[in-house]
Each structure stands twice: as structure tokens, then as C-alpha cells.
Amino acid sequence: xxxxxxxxxxxxxxxxxxxxxxxxxxxxxxxxxxxxxxxxxxxxxxxxxxxxxxxxxxxxxxxxxxxxxxxxxxxxxxxxxxxxxxxxxxxxxxxxxxxxxxxxxxxxxxxxxxxxxxxxxxxxxxxxxxxxxxxxxxxxxxxxxxxxxxxxxxxxxxxxxxxxxxxxxxxxxxxxxxxxxxxxxxxxxxxxxxxxxxxxxxxxxxxxxxxxxxxxxxxxxxxxxxxxxxxxxxxxxxxxxxxxxxxxxxxxxxxxxxxxxxxxxxxxxxxxxxxxxx
Amino acid sequence: xxxxxxxxxxxxxxxxxxxxxxxxxxxxxxxxxxxxxxxxxxxxxxxxxxxxxxxxxxxxxxxxxxxxxxxxxxxxxxxxxxxxxxxxxxxxxxxxxxxxxxxxxxxxxxxxxxxxxxxxxxxxxxxxxxxxxxxxxxxxxxxxxxxxxxxxxxxxxxxxxxxxxxxxxxxxxxxxxxxxxxxxxxxxxxxxxxxxxxxxxxxxxxxxxxxxxxxxxxxxxxxxxxxxxxxxxxxxxxxxxxxxxxxxxxxxxxxxxxxxxxxxxxxxxxxxxxxxxx
Numbered sequence: 001x002x003x004x005x006x007x008x009x010x011x012x013x014x015x016x017x018x019x020x021x022x023x024x025x026x027x028x029x030x031x032x033x034x035x036x037x038x039x040x041x042x043x044x045x046x047x048x049x050x051x052x053x054x055x056x057x058x059x060x061x062x063x064x065x066x067x068x069x070x071x072x073x074x075x076x077x078x079x080x081x082x083x084x085x086x087x088x089x090x091x092x093x094x095x096x097x098x099x100x101x102x103x104x105x106x107x108x109x110x111x112x113x114x115x116x117x118x119x120x121x122x123x124x125x126x127x128x129x130x131x132x133x134x135x136x137x138x139x140x141x142x143x144x145x146x147x148x149x150x151x152x153x154x155x156x157x158x159x160x161x162x163x164x165x166x167x168x169x170x171x172x173x174x175x176x177x178x179x180x181x182x183x184x185x186x187x188x189x190x191x192x193x194x195x196x197x198x199x200x201x202x203x204x205x206x207x208x209x210x211x212x213x214x215x216x217x218x219x220x221x222x223x224x225x226x227x228x229x230x231x232x233x234x235x236x237x238x239x240x241x242x243x244x245x246x247x248x249x250x251x252x253x254x255x256x257x258x259x260x261x262x263x264x265x266x267x268x269x270x271x272x273x274x275x276x277x278x
Numbered sequence: 279x280x281x282x283x284x285x286x287x288x289x290x291x292x293x294x295x296x297x298x299x300x301x302x303x304x305x306x307x308x309x310x311x312x313x314x315x316x317x318x319x320x321x322x323x324x325x326x327x328x329x330x331x332x333x334x335x336x337x338x339x340x341x342x343x344x345x346x347x348x349x350x351x352x353x354x355x356x357x358x359x360x361x362x363x364x365x366x367x368x369x370x371x372x373x374x375x376x377x378x379x380x381x382x383x384x385x386x387x388x389x390x391x392x393x394x395x396x397x398x399x400x401x402x403x404x405x406x407x408x409x410x411x412x413x414x415x416x417x418x419x420x421x422x423x424x425x426x427x428x429x430x431x432x433x434x435x436x437x438x439x440x441x442x443x444x445x446x447x448x449x450x451x452x453x454x455x456x457x458x459x460x461x462x463x464x465x466x467x468x469x470x471x472x473x474x475x476x477x478x479x480x481x482x483x484x485x486x487x488x489x490x491x492x493x494x495x496x497x498x499x500x501x502x503x504x505x506x507x508x509x510x511x512x513x514x515x516x517x518x519x520x521x522x523x524x525x526x527x528x529x530x531x532x533x534x535x536x537x538x539x540x541x542x543x544x545x546x547x548x549x550x551x552x553x554x555x556x
Contacts, residue, residue, distance in 0.1 A: 115509035121467065150428045152465035153490045153507045163467045187430035189399065189441045212431045216494035229431045231393035 011273050012037035012065040014206060014251030015044055018262045023048040027060045033266040037063040037247040040098060042091060054098050065247040066204045067100040073127035074108035074120045074157065088131055095140045101246055102143035102203035104179050109154040120157040125167055132175045143203040144168055145179035150218060161185050161194040168201050177203030183222055186210055186230045195238035202244045208252040222253045225272040232276050289551050290315035290343040292484060292529030293322055296540045301326040305338045311544040315341040315525040318376060320369060332376050343525040344482045345378040351405035352386035352398045352435065366409055373418045379524055380421035380481035382457050387432040398435040403445055410453045421481040422446055423457035428496060439463050439472040446479050455481030461488055461500055464508045473516035480522045484529040500531045503550040510554050
């Protein structure tokens with residue numbers, strides 16, 4: 001991982017982009033398409049076995065740019081909260097075993113029946129505080145992912161890069177950073193200023209495009225780079241200016257992409273990445 | 279319009295909530311349900327005739343809390359831009375004739391084929407600068423409505439109350455203010471701070487709830503107050519603390535609400551408003 005202009009050498013394929021492939025198939029796909037890194041998902045790692053997954057990616061010479069995902073922290077005190085924290089500790093251990101650059105944390109939405117955003121945000125901060133010692137002990141960086149305000153009610157009460165940074169800055173930089181996902185932050189008029197502020201805290205970058213109009217299932221309104229309205233060049237310039245030297249994942253949730261042959265998807269991912277960011 | 283706790287005396291019904299009614303029917307509905315103000319839409323005003331509309335609402339003793347809507351400013355130089363500005367000047371004249379507290383401006387999304395948000399935002403600022411002399415001459419306040427980031431690509435490139443205020447502060451307070459619509463701003467962690475900053479600039483308040491899950495058409499994911507996840511009390515407290523003394527519109531885009539009998543809708547609007555904000 002060295003700083004410099006982006007090229008295929010910084011590309012990582014997030015497994016969600018080819019979600020019908022199992023871990024071994026995803027690894028093979030990356031190798032076949034000379035994609036040097038992969039973002040893994042816990043369900044596929046569990047299916048293949050943790051040690052076997054770690055061995056597979058190492059044998060293939062792939063870097064693990066992230067493990068997706070931990071988080072979903074917005075529970076009142078009680079069994080659900082205890083269970084969420086225990087699951088996140090397991091996820092940290094998995095990220096360590098896999099050598100992942102970060103464990104991506106999706107904050108979680110409003111607790112059922114609650115309208116108290118401030119309380120939900122405190123629950124997120126408290127949960128991260130609880131996990132930091134484990135992350136430090138195992139050498140894993142937690143990545144707080146701000147989620148598009150579209151998902152504030154049901155998936156992520158941390159909505160902007162600025163708010164995610166305010167949260168991350170409460171903790172040591174080696175333990176907590178932020179995930180910059182183009183889909184979640186592209187609209188933000190403060191993005192450039194917040195990227196500038198994010199120096200040393202960016203632990204993962206994930207890209208997909210914002211497709212217009214949104215499909216009926218708004219979770220799936222993501223497209224290949226270039227298929228939507230996001231201007232990636234200034235965002236990447238801001239990331240590089242902020243000193244980000246890690247991999248850049250392409251992570252696309254889109255039914256048509258999932259229905260396409262995986263080799264076609266990987267080829268398009270590489271082509272678009274090179275054309276727009278190379 | 280006096281400051282104080284909210285009650286039915288501050289309620290206004292936005293015509294969009296009963297969009298199948300024409301202007302006379304909407305006016306009658308407000309009178310029948312003792313709703314003292316109405317937010318009008320230009321298409322319904324045009325249908326009834328501008329002078330006749332103004333006469334109708336005055337005869338009914340209704341206050342006009344807003345005229346919806348002007349804006350859609352994001353055009354490059356050329357006929358579309360000239361036409362948009364001319365239409366907005368007509369809208370300002372209509373707002374003056376109707377005695378509306380504000381003309382609501384929807385900024386507009388990215389121009390077709392463009393990914394340049396900064397340019398689109400400059401187009402909005404330039405258009406407002408162009409309209410301010412007309413607004414001042416006719417005594418109409420322009421209300422910049424920040425739109426939920428969900429709509430950044432296609433309806434409004436001004437996404438947060440903070441960004442709308444940055445825009446409004448470029449112009450005299452008597453000419454340009456901001457519209458606070460709960461649906462667009464409820465998620466914003468900076469909302470309380472921005473409401474505090476908005477003193478003297480809030481020209482309209484519109485309320486509806488954010489319903490989970492969103493329907494397939496995200497434009498219609500709005501509900502009666504209390505049917506979703508928005509905590510209205512702190513938002514209203516912030517508005518009152520910022521010195522807002524105007525009417526509070528209920529504006530709901532929702533197919534089920536539109537399919538319901540208008541009298542039932544008006545009764546529900548009144549009840550919920552009193553229960554949550556009275």
C-alpha cells in the first residue's frame with residue numbers, strides 16, 4: 001500500500017458485488033481478473049470456515065481490505081445489547097485472523113418503537129467504547145460507516161462523514177476510523193472539508209454509483225462506477241490529499257449486477273475503475 | 279401570528295395533503311375544520327384563477343402560509359434557464375397577490391447529464407440572486423427548502439438546513455429565508471444547532487412523518503404526524519426557541535392519505551397536530 005495515483009493496484013472487490021459466489025469462488029475471481037484485494041463478508045467466511053478462509057486468501061496472494069460487518073449497536077441495555085457486543089467481539093477476532101484492514105461497522109437505526117435519535121447515537125458511541133479495548137488488543141481498526149440519511153431510521157443513525165469523524169475522534173486513531181462509501185456521502189456539500197479533516201482516520205473506501213431513478217428497493221439503487229451521477233474524481237482527489245493509501249473497494253448492491261455472470265461483473269469493475277480512477 | 283405554545287391556532291393545511299381537491303374545496307375544508315391557514319399550490323391557483331383564489335381565501339378568513347412552489351433552478355445558461363427565471367418571477371407575483379408568507383423554492387437537482395454538484399449549487403445561488411430584486415419589490419420572502427439527500431440527484435442539490443442557511447445568508451433577511459420541512463431534515467445530527475443559527479430566517483415550517491419502510495415511490499413515503507419515526511417535539515422546541523412565530527403546515531405526500539376522504543384527512547391532521555404539538 002503506497003500513496004500515488006490510483007490504478008488497478010489499489011482496486012479491491014467487495015464480495016457483496018458478487019454475492020452469489022462463495023468465498024473460494026470470489027477469491028478465484030479476483031485472481032483471474034488480477035484484482036489484488038478483496039472485501040470479505042462474515043457469512044461467507046463462516047460458511048468456508050475462518051481459518052480456511054484466511055488460508056485461502058493468503059495462498060491466493062490477496063490482501064483483505066475489509067471485513068463486513070459489525071455494528072447494529074442501537075439496543076437498550078439487555079440481552080440484545082449483550083448479544084450484539086459479543087457478536088462484534090467475535091467479528092473483531094475474525095478481522096484479526098483474516099488480516100483485514102478494518103472491521104466495517106454499520107451503526108444501526110432507531111431501536112424498535114423509539115424516536116430518540118440522540119439516544120440511539122449515544123448507544124453507538126457507548127458500544128464502540130466497549131469494543132475499543134478488544135480492537136486494540138487484537139490490532140484491528142474499527143471503521144464507522146456513515147450511512148446515507150435515507151437509512152437513518154432503520155440502518156444507521158450516523159449520517160455524515162462529519163458526524164462519523166466526531167465519533168471516531170473520541171477514540172485513539174489506531175482503534176477507530178471511518179469508512180468512506182461514495183453511495184452514502186456523495187451528496188454532502190461538506191464532503192471535501194470533512195475529507196480534509198479525516199486525515200489518519202480513513203480506514204476503508206468503498207465505491208459504487210448512485211443510480212437515478214432509485215429502484216423500488218432503495219437498498220439496491222447502486223450501480224457500476226459511471227452508471228450514475230457520482231463524480232468520483234474529486235472524491236478520490238480528496239481522499240488522496242487526506243493521505244489515504246489503502247485499497248479502494250467496489251461494492252455494488254444491485255439485482256442486475258447480481259444476475260450478471262461474475263466474470264462479466266469483475267471485468268466491468270476493473271474497466272470502470274481504470275477509466276474513472278486509474 | 280404570535281409566539282407561544284403551538285395549538286390549532288398555528289396549524290395550516292398544505293393543499294398537497296388533499297391534492298384531489300380544487301382550491302375552493304380546500305378552502306371550504308379548512309373552514310369546516312377550523313384550520314386557520316392554508317398552503318397553496320400554483321397549479322390549483324391557476325386553475326381557479328389568481329384573483330379569484332386570492333378573493334376566496336380572504337373571504338374565508340384564511341391566512342396563506344406559503345405558495346408552492348418556485349425553484350428548479352439548475353439549468354445552464356440558455357432558454358431553459360431564462361424560462362425558469364421568468365416562471366419564478368410570475369410565482370413571486372402570485373405569492374404577493376395571495377399574501378403568502380413565502381414562496382417555497384425547490385432548488386432543483388443535477389442538470390441532465392451533469393455530475394457537477396458544485397456547479398448546480400452555484401446555479402441555485404445565481405438564480406436566487408437574480409430573483410431577489412423582484413422579491414424585494416413585491417414584498418415576498420423566498421424560502422429555500424433543503425431537500426432530503428435522497429433527492430439530491432433529481433430534485434434538490436441543497437441538502438441540509440445548514441447549507442440552505444449558508445445560501446440564505448448571502449441575501450437580505452427580508453428577501454430570502456429557509457423552509458424547515460421535517461421530512462427533509464429530521465435525520466440531521468446538526469439540526470438543533472442549525473435551527474439556533476436560523477433565527478430570523480425561517481419563513482415556513484412543513485410537517486409530515488417519515489414512514490418505515492419507505493414505499494416503492496420514495497416521494498410518497500410521508501405519513502400523518504405520529505405514523506412514523508420523527509420526534510416532533512424537540513424540532514418544534516428548536517423552532518420556537520429560534521423565534522419562529524409563523525404557521526405550521528402539515529404537508530403529506532402519501533397515496534393512502536390521498537385516497538382517504540378529505541374530511542377524514544383534515545380531522546386526522548388536526549387531531550395529530552393537537553396531540554403532538556398542541
